[in-house]
Amino acid sequence: MQARNEIPERSTEVLIVGAGVAGLACAWQLHEADIELMVIEERAEAGGNVRTVEDNGFRIEMGPHTILASARDVFHLAEQVGLGPEIVPTRPEAAARFIARGGVLHSAPTGAWSFIKTGLLSSRAKWDLMTEPFRLQKGKPSDTAATFFKRRFGEEGARIIAGAFISGVYAGDPDLLSAPAAFPLFWGFERETGSMIRGAIRHRRRQKAQDAQLPSPPRKGLFSFRHGLGQLSRTIALRLGDRCQCSTPATAITRSHGLYLVSTPTMRISARELVLAVPPDAASRLLGPLDHALAEPLSRIPMAPVAVVHLGFQHKQGAIPEGFGFLVPRGEGVRSLGVLFPSRLFEHRAPGDGDLLAGFVGGMCDPRAL
Numbered sequence: 001m002q003a004r005n006e007i008p009e010r011s012t013e014v015l016i017v018g019a020g021v022a023g024l025a026c027a028w029q030l031h032e033a034d035i036e037l038m039v040i041e042e043r044a045e046a047g048g049n050v051r052t053v054e055d056n057g058f059r060i061e062m063g064p065h066t067i068l069a070s071a072r073d074v075f076h077l078a079e080q081v082g083l084g085p086e087i088v089p090t091r092p093e094a095a096a097r098f099i100a101r102g103g104v105l106h107s108a109p110t111g112a113w114s115f116i117k118t119g120l121l122s123s124r125a126k127w128d129l130m131t132e133p134f135r136l137q138k139g140k141p142s143d144t145a146a147t148f149f150k151r152r153f154g155e156e157g158a159r160i161i162a163g164a165f166i167s168g169v170y171a172g173d174p175d176l177l178s179a180p181a182a183f184p185l186f187w188g189f190e191r192e193t194g195s196m197i198r199g200a201i202r203h204r205r206r207q208k209a210q211d212a213q214l215p216s217p218p219r220k221g222l223f224s225f226r227h228g229l230g231q232l233s234r235t236i237a238l239r240l241g242d243r244c245q246c247s248t249p250a251t252a253i254t255r256s257h258g259l260y261l262v263s264t265p266t267m268r269i270s271a272r273e274l275v276l277a278v279p280p281d282a283a284s285r286l287l288g289p290l291d292h293a294l295a296e297p298l299s300r301i302p303m304a305p306v307a308v309v310h311l312g313f314q315h316k317q318g319a320i321p322e323g324f325g326f327l328v329p330r331g332e333g334v335r336s337l338g339v340l341f342p343s344r345l346f347e348h349r350a351p352g353d354g355d356l357l358a359g360f361v362g363g364m365c366d367p368r369a370l
């Protein structure tokens with residue numbers, strides 16, 4: 001019998017700390033394999049970064065907005081949890097992408113003709129890009145994104161094309177990002193063929209041959225769910241039922257008799273296996289007293305500070321072109337990493353004929369913008 005004020009004890013085979021998309025996907029796999037599990041989450045709602053909030057008719061993503069259709073594992077997971085019919089592709093108009101330069105949105109070149117015509121790059125930068133396949137070199141594992149892209153694209157191409165991409169994907173500092181870690185495919189192309197473009201062409205041919213062997217052609221493009229990406233997190237959490245406990249932060253971890261003992265404000269949980277699906281700084285704090293050698297390097301992993309600023313308009317903004325959004329290379333004097341156009345990507349993201357934009361601010365190169 002439990003004494004008054006005594007914290008209840010629970011036990012499970014596997015305890016997952018953190019109900020972000022990583023913790024939830026892990027939990028679902030274990031559940032499918034009939035392994036006893038529990039997930040605890042400090043926030044009131046599961047999902048971590050992958051959450052969608054409804055506000056006055058606007059459907060707002062707190063983190064990512066889309067998933068690559070080629071990410072087969074995600075498709076598989078969505079189908080397993082019953083979300084197959086809820087998958088929605090981006091609207092065809094969302095294919096256009098822009099890069100901001102000199103206060104103007106330039107269409108990102110998608111082919112030879114648009115590359116020749118674009119005002120995004122100077123003639124010198126175009127020449128540097130066109131001659132890339134003839135400058136055969138091999139990189140070193142110590143390459144940063146900055147050294148790698150400058151070598152391949154020249155100074156301007158690296159800042160405008162690669163720089164926009166680095167802002168959009170990593171919110172990172174090109175001088176600090178490791179090229180082989182952050183761009184393994186691109187860096188590998190140069191290692192294999194001496195040129196990024198040559199390597200990309202060879203990779204595309206190989207990919208086409210591989211795809212031809214598949215029973216059905218791979219999906220292309222980007223997708224979300226009818227009610228936003230948060231629908232995936234919510235659905236998995238719902239399907240896990242009381243195996244997923246929100247508002248339950250892990251506050252300490254100890255080890256005794258071959259078990260992990262995890263304390264929370266409302267219960268103590270013992271588990272044979274422990275999964276920490278939390279950001280590195282949180283994992284470091286939890287592991288500190290248990291395993292300093294593991295906790296210390298985790299505490300040194302830098303996290304790019306990013307804020308998402310959502311702008312909701314009651315009426316469609318005519319000045320905004322149809323498209324996916326725009327990226328802002330560093331050095332353009334605009335304190336934004338880029339802006340997505342969610343109401344142009346999917347239906348029902350804004351009420352009536354309203355518009356919704358999501359601007360990304362901060363990043364490793366401008367943390368004070370937050």
Ligand SMILES: Cc1cc2nc3c(=O)[nH]c(=O)nc-3n(C[C@H](O)[C@H](O)[C@H](O)COP(=O)(O)OP(=O)(O)OC[C@H]3O[C@@H](n4cnc5c(N)ncnc54)[C@H](O)[C@@H]3O)c2cc1C
Nearest residue numbers: 018019020021022023041042048049063064249250278282
């Ligand atoms: C604005 C933005 C845009 C992004 N866009 C993309 C994109 O386009 N493509 C892409 O691939 N990735 C993108 N990402 C990154 C992607 O969202 C993350 O990599 C992913 O969501 C991380 O999932 P996770 O489960 O590992 O961690 P998280 O989502 O951080 O989840 C960790 C969970 O652990 C919980 N937690 C922390 N400490 C404790 C504790 N002590 N006890 C219990 N629970 C705890 C947290 O509350 C959280 O819910 C984006 C991220 C952001 C912020």
